[in-house]
Amino acid sequence: xxxxxxxxxxxxxxxxxxxxxxxxxxxxxxxxxxxxxxxxxxxxxxxxxxxxxxxxxxxxxxxxxxxxxxxxxxxxxxxxxxxxxxxxxxxxxxxxxxxxxxxxxxxxxxxxxxxxxxxxxxxxxxxxxxxxxxxxxxxxxxxxxxxxxxxxxxxxxxxxxxxxxxxxxxxxxxxxxxxxxxxxxxxxxxxxxxxxxxxxxxxxxxxxxxxxxxxxxxxxxxxxxxxxxxxxxxxxxxxxxxxxxxxxxxxxxxxxxxxxxxxxxxxxxxxxxxxxxxxxxxxxxxxxxxxxxxxxxxxxxxxxxxxxxxxxxxxxxxxxxxxxxxxxxxxxxxxxxxxx
Amino acid sequence: xxxxxxxxxxxxxxxxxxxxxxxxxxxxxxxxxxxxxxxxxxxxxxxxxxxxxxxxxxxxxxxxxxxxxxxxxxxxxxxxxxxxxxxxxxxxxxxxxxxxxxxxxxxxxxxxxxxxxxxxxxxxxxxxxxxxxxxxxxxxxxxxxxxxxxxxxxxxxxxxxxxxxxxxxxxxxxxxxxxxxxxxxxxxxxxxxxxxxxxxxxxxxxxxxxxxxxxxxxxxxxxxxxxxxxxxxxxxxxxxxxxxxxxxxxxxxxxxxxxxxxxxxxxxxxxxxxxxxxxxxxxxxxxxxxxxxxxxxxxxxxxxxxxxxxxxxxxxxxxxxxxxxxxxxxxxxxxxxxxxxxxxxxxxxxxxxxxxxxxxxxxxxxx
Numbered sequence: 001x002x003x004x005x006x007x008x009x010x011x012x013x014x015x016x017x018x019x020x021x022x023x024x025x026x027x028x029x030x031x032x033x034x035x036x037x038x039x040x041x042x043x044x045x046x047x048x049x050x051x052x053x054x055x056x057x058x059x060x061x062x063x064x065x066x067x068x069x070x071x072x073x074x075x076x077x078x079x080x081x082x083x084x085x086x087x088x089x090x091x092x093x094x095x096x097x098x099x100x101x102x103x104x105x106x107x108x109x110x111x112x113x114x115x116x117x118x119x120x121x122x123x124x125x126x127x128x129x130x131x132x133x134x135x136x137x138x139x140x141x142x143x144x145x146x147x148x149x150x151x152x153x154x155x156x157x158x159x160x161x162x163x164x165x166x167x168x169x170x171x172x173x174x175x176x177x178x179x180x181x182x183x184x185x186x187x188x189x190x191x192x193x194x195x196x197x198x199x200x201x202x203x204x205x206x207x208x209x210x211x212x213x214x215x216x217x218x219x220x221x222x223x224x225x226x227x228x229x230x231x232x233x234x235x236x237x238x239x240x241x242x243x244x245x246x247x248x249x250x251x252x253x254x255x256x257x258x259x260x261x262x263x264x265x266x267x268x269x270x271x272x273x274x275x276x277x278x279x280x281x282x283x284x285x286x287x288x289x290x291x292x293x294x295x296x297x298x299x300x301x302x303x304x305x306x307x308x309x310x311x312x313x314x315x316x317x318x319x320x321x322x323x324x325x326x327x328x329x330x331x332x333x334x335x336x337x338x339x340x
Numbered sequence: 341x342x343x344x345x346x347x348x349x350x351x352x353x354x355x356x357x358x359x360x361x362x363x364x365x366x367x368x369x370x371x372x373x374x375x376x377x378x379x380x381x382x383x384x385x386x387x388x389x390x391x392x393x394x395x396x397x398x399x400x401x402x403x404x405x406x407x408x409x410x411x412x413x414x415x416x417x418x419x420x421x422x423x424x425x426x427x428x429x430x431x432x433x434x435x436x437x438x439x440x441x442x443x444x445x446x447x448x449x450x451x452x453x454x455x456x457x458x459x460x461x462x463x464x465x466x467x468x469x470x471x472x473x474x475x476x477x478x479x480x481x482x483x484x485x486x487x488x489x490x491x492x493x494x495x496x497x498x499x500x501x502x503x504x505x506x507x508x509x510x511x512x513x514x515x516x517x518x519x520x521x522x523x524x525x526x527x528x529x530x531x532x533x534x535x536x537x538x539x540x541x542x543x544x545x546x547x548x549x550x551x552x553x554x555x556x557x558x559x560x561x562x563x564x565x566x567x568x569x570x571x572x573x574x575x576x577x578x579x580x581x582x583x584x585x586x587x588x589x590x591x592x593x594x595x596x597x598x599x600x601x602x603x604x605x606x607x608x609x610x611x612x613x614x615x616x617x618x619x620x621x622x623x624x625x626x627x628x629x630x631x632x633x634x635x636x637x638x639x640x641x642x643x644x645x646x647x648x649x650x651x652x653x654x655x656x657x658x659x660x661x662x663x664x665x666x667x668x669x670x671x672x673x674x675x676x677x678x679x680x681x682x683x684x685x686x687x688x689x690x691x692x693x694x695x696x697x698x699x700x701x702x703x704x705x706x707x
Contacts, residue, residue: 043664
């Protein structure tokens with residue numbers, strides 16, 4: 001024991017790093033600190049991954065940056081903490097991060113017993129199936145008796161069992177732990193069907209498949225996976241800010257405002273836009289932010305559509321369609337609450 | 341009849357053709373029994389099947405350093421463009437791009453320190469100072485914040501420097517601790533003995549991964565909200581605690597191998613406990629313990645890759661993260677081969693050096 005303590009003391013001297021952080025509300029602590037601490041995925045293509053120069057990119061990452069812009073008008077005032085699936089909840093509970101923006105599905109238990117408050121959904125996902133074209137399968141209902149490649153320890157595995165049971169079909173699961181190996185097994189022909197979140201399937205098809213056109217994603221989506229940023233219970237002001245930063249990006253798209261034309265809208269006669277961009281003040285004050293908060297976010301990060309297209313949209317290697325993530329005016333689910 | 345008496349020496353006969361030469365070597369080593377012959381043929385067949393496609397993938401059909409990922413996917417063959425594109429990220433992680441000469445220099449310092457320490461001519465008192473200076477230089481380079489260097493938080497450290505920091509600093513701190521633990525376990529004083537035994541058995545009884553989880557997931561929940569101890573520090577402490585327990589057992593093996601006469605002779609010379617250990621027992625015991633110690637070193641060097649589960653990017657972690665770039669997905673083989681070679685170079689050198697050291701230090705025992 002003794003030498004363990006000695007070693008610990010020695011290491012503490014080497015690193016000299018016991019830090020004390022906030023005591024009061026999160027906003028004050030973040031302002032005093034000068035940057036937002038954001039928990040992101042350690043590597044999920046298009047949502048949170050480092051690029052070749054080591055900069056964090058992705059849809060979830062851009063919402064961290066949007067928070068930094070709303071607070072400091074600087075998208076780089078963020079400290080990114082890559083988190084594994086197991087680490088994410090302790091990290092937000094213990095205050096290691098101020099915001100968890102890590103493709104986390106909103107569920108009842110997470111909202112209650114895990115102690116999270118979920119901001120608006122930034123990506124509506126759902127579990128789907130991918131098959132080889134030569135199977136000639138057009139619907140998941142035709143998959144009776146199929147061999148299915150699935151990642152272990154995920155809700156995916158449970159949803160799969162539920163779906164086949166409720167449709168009175170049989171299947172042989174090929175359960176593999178790592179995502180890469182599940183994909184490799186599928187493309188090596190070890191199973192007929194690959195199942196995971198639809199965004200993951202599209203990304204795998206576009207980025208990993210030897211010949212993308214040989215594979216089809218079936219139309220059925222068998223589960224709901226609404227992914228949203230989360231904060232911990234107990235700080236409503238901070239929760240409000242996260243919530244309205246997300247709404248601001250959606251509202252901007254709805255109002256036709258983007259990063260390139262936002263300056264033209266500053267003098268808009270539309271009272272809704274005036275309130276959003278801070279031309280008629282009040283909204284910033286209500287949130288405890290600068291009146292230009294939404295203007296800055298739109299100017300620096302773009303509206304929801306721009307963020308989507310930049311990270312996961314049809315022009316990226318992931319080639320995801322808007323689908324459920326289209327605005328409600330275009331038949332999707334993205335709907336911003338009124339800014340007033 | 342003339343009697344022939346041979347004078348002078350008879351010219352040397354060549355040995356029978358079936359006992360020397362390459363054919364005989366093959367017969368003696370590869371085809372000496374029917375089952376060895378069978379094994380040889382099977383292995384040759386296996387190699388003949390495996391090597392040409394491998395070389396074809398590695399070299400013949402490989403794509404150059406400036407190919408686009410799309411071209412790589414259509415051409416097949418190894419995509420070395422992935423390695424050149426991601427080289428700096430794999431080696432240095434998320435360290436600020438323009439400052440990456442600092443982790444590069446860190447790697448150079450570590451390798452220099454290790455090489456200097458390998459040469460027995462430099463085993464002098466000042467070697468300790470050199471290490472201390474080396475660690476200080478590494479700390480300044482990695483953190484910065486002084487001498488005009490910008491401050492870089494250790495959450496941005498990654499790649500090879502992180503692997504080296506965790507393993508080299510971990511082993512350097514754990515080694516003296518492990519000697520104390522081993523001596524404590526062999527001590528006549530019951531309290532010290534019980535403490536050492538409890539510590540060693542407790543730590544050896546849990547997997548390293550659970551210790552890392554405890555350090556990263558459980559530990560923060562016990563602290564008051566807002567107080568956080570650095571994640572890297574927590575991982576480093578977990579490594580030191582674990583390495584100390586394992587090395588202590590290796591050293592205990594060495595201590596137990598020293599004949600009782602050595603202890604008694606040292607006592608007979610009137611040496612006190614620490615003199616006896618330092619001058620008589622430990623030099624012999626550590627020499628005996630080199631193979632298991634190096635075994636621990638090598639396995640710990642590789643075990644640093646477990647920090648990936650607590651969100652630190654060591655060399656393996658950066659390689660995996662490099663694969664999540666949407667534009668460069670699916671080049672697993674290139675990534676793992678590249679870092680595999682780096683790990684292999686370090687581990688192979690450690691093992692070769694330990695063999696040399698073993699030979700040098702145990703001259704007196706050779707029969």
